[in-house]
Amino acid sequence: MKLETIDYLAPDAAEKFVESLHKIGFGVLRNHPINQDLVETIYKEWHAFFSTEEKYNFRFNVETQDGFFPAEVSETAKGHTVKDIKEYFHVYPWGQMPDSLRENIMAYYNKANEFAEELLGWIEKYSPSEVAEHYTQALSSMVHESTQTLLRVLHYPPMKGDEEQGAIRAAAHEDINLITILPAANEPGLQVKDKDGDWQDVPSDFGNIIINIGDMLQEASGGYFPSTSHRVINPEGQDKTKSRISLPLFLHPKPEVVLSDRYTAKEYLMERLKELGVI
Ligand SMILES: O=C(O)CCC(=O)C(=O)O
């Protein structure tokens, strides 16, 4: 099944969107309520921030994981040995960030959280009853007023030619959280692995919003919604000189939320972070 872009305003949008999440683990929406001018402004402001030395004043707090993660400490995806070519900033409402960037990024954080709750309502409504009966509470209430939901501002720098052999912008991985909401980045590169094991480009027309299933919803739905591998490939030709900025919001349930008879959200997260060697 090819990943189709769904019109948020179409009468059958919710049903089609949830079908796409079930079949592919990804759904792409256009005509959605997230303001594109705000997204563009954030891309510009944070691109400027990443190009200054000021970012080093916000080095991440090891305990709480908010703040700036330089390229040298950037992630290595599960099962990989080479670091991704990226730097990023973890934004939490309670976390450190430059005062000058707070207003716009928090406006986006709040709006995208509200939108995510609406989409979780769609997912719940169109989950088959034998799947939905295992949800221990409404999906939207799992994340409502959660302090764990993480907005990651990612900067993939221009390619310099001295990158480590085999390194890519983001190696294949799955997200740990419930769902992820991601406005199309300012440059292409995001790919999803389909059922045949082939990499498909995610339709990343500027203005689209991309939603994917994370491991926690896969767990809570007994596998009905698959947490699909995705990656960001390196640019070619002219695009090598360009930075790519992206803005995934990782919806994390409140720690005490029961995902399944095996895990609470907190237990699940701890297990995964240990596996990744983060804690
Ligand atoms: O930059 C992107 O488009 C995707 C990033 C991503 O998948 C992640 O940070 O988990």
Ligand SMILES: [Fe+2]
């Ligand atoms: Fe991801």
